[in-house]
Amino acid sequence: MGAEVVVEGLTKSFGRQNVWQDVTLTLPAGEVSVMLGPSGTGKTVFLKSLIGLLKPERGRVLVGGCDMVNSPERDVYEARKLFGVMFQDGALFGSMSLFDNIAFPLREHTRKKESEIRRVVMERVEMVGLVGAERKLPGEISGGMRKRAGLARALVLDPQIVLCDEPDSGLDPVRTAYLSQLLIDLNAQIDATMLIVTHNLDIASTVPDNMGMLFRRNLVTFGPREVLLTSEEPVVAQFLAGRREGPIGMSEEKDAATLAREGRAAPPDPERALPPQLTPSPGLPPRAGAQRRRERVLNLLPELPERARTAILRSYAPVGGAVS
Numbered sequence: 001m002g003a004e005v006v007v008e009g010l011t012k013s014f015g016r017q018n019v020w021q022d023v024t025l026t027l028p029a030g031e032v033s034v035m036l037g038p039s040g041t042g043k044t045v046f047l048k049s050l051i052g053l054l055k056p057e058r059g060r061v062l063v064g065g066c067d068m069v070n071s072p073e074r075d076v077y078e079a080r081k082l083f084g085v086m087f088q089d090g091a092l093f094g095s096m097s098l099f100d101n102i103a104f105p106l107r108e109h110t111r112k113k114e115s116e117i118r119r120v121v122m123e124r125v126e127m128v129g130l131v132g133a134e135r136k137l138p139g140e141i142s143g144g145m146r147k148r149a150g151l152a153r154a155l156v157l158d159p160q161i162v163l164c165d166e167p168d169s170g171l172d173p174v175r176t177a178y179l180s181q182l183l184i185d186l187n188a189q190i191d192a193t194m195l196i197v198t199h200n201l202d203i204a205s206t207v208p209d210n211m212g213m214l215f216r217r218n219l220v221t222f223g224p225r226e227v228l229l230t231s232e233e234p235v236v237a238q239f240l241a242g243r244r245e246g247p248i249g250m251s252e253e254k255d256a257a258t259l260a261r262e263g264r265a266a267p268p269d270p271e272r273a274l275p276p277q278l279t280p281s282p283g284l285p286p287r288a289g290a291q292r293r294r295e296r297v298l299n300l301l302p303e304l305p306e307r308a309r310t311a312i313l314r315s316y317a318p319v320g321g322a323v324s
């Protein structure tokens with residue numbers, strides 16, 4: 001099972017520019033979470049802070065007993081091995097074949113023999129559907145294939161936590177749908193804790209167990225997907241509807257006068273059925289994380305808003321019956 005990631009009171013600034021403050025959330029072990037947010041709200045900075053590449057000035061990130069913010073660099077380096085990171089552009093070495101790119105972390109961080117490296121690399125190549133392309137250079141394949149190669153590389157060290165930074169950027173809607181299914185299938189196979197940063201509403205509404213959103217230097221919300229998807233918070237409703245009307249402007253924030261002229265954005269219709277969450281492809285095991293999540297979320301019910309409660313009970317009810 002993947003490791004839980006506990007974030008407490010995290011605050012990050014660059015000089016006098018505060019990116020976000022007092023961010024507190026827990027990525028539950030083995031579950032899939034998504035972080036949404038308009039451009040420039042600090043989603044990438046958040047991912048980099050989780051792995052200790054950027055150092056917030058306040059707060060803690062606890063992973064398997066290590067505080068990625070405040071522990072000595074030696075401990076942070078060790079704990080970083082629990083993570084697999086898929087960067088926005090795949091971050092592949094252009095002069096190396098996909099095979100060598102994917103093998104790179106194994107050659108760098110382990111003493112495995114070449115035969116063993118080959119076995120692990122090919123297993124991951126198969127998982128992400130790149131068999132036959134492993135001898136190609138990154139420049140000879142499509143953007144979607146590069147993304148999948150980046151994902152395969154993020155998986156070679158058997159990470160307990162997988163972070164994906166905008167895995168959909170530059171992909172067409174069909175490739176994005178395949179990628180969404182791939183992320184769920186991977187979670188079913190490796191039971192890692194996953195955090196996906198994205199603007200993509202299709203991924204956001206069909207992939208995660210949990211969702212959060214960063215806006216105006218704050219974490220607007222983080223919790224079970226149903227909370228955000230039924231939220232009446234104007235910024236969340238605007239983002240999910242992809243509308244111009246609302247607090248999010250071209251340069252992130254609108255001034256109060258513009259907002260007053262527009263009036264409040266309509267909240268989502270409470271009767272609207274939520275898009276169903278993807279399930280693993282036929283032949284794969286059920287997601288252990290989804291089973292744990294069901295227990296966890298049903299215990300949380302009394303603390304959740306009415307709309308989210310109704311949506312959760314509806315999604316867990318057997319057809320025509322009530323949740324036990």
Ligand SMILES: Nc1ncnc2c1ncn2[C@@H]1O[C@H](COP(=O)(O)OP(=O)(O)OP(=O)(O)O)[C@@H](O)[C@H]1O
Pocket residue numbers: 014019037038039040041042043044045046
């Ligand atoms: N190393 C850095 N030094 C100074 N400022 C930085 C640095 N990295 C990021 N920033 C600033 O932090 C803010 C948040 O950037 P970040 O890339 O995390 O946003 P984002 O939400 O991921 O955006 P997008 O969705 O457009 O990728 C931006 O204003 C950016 O300029």
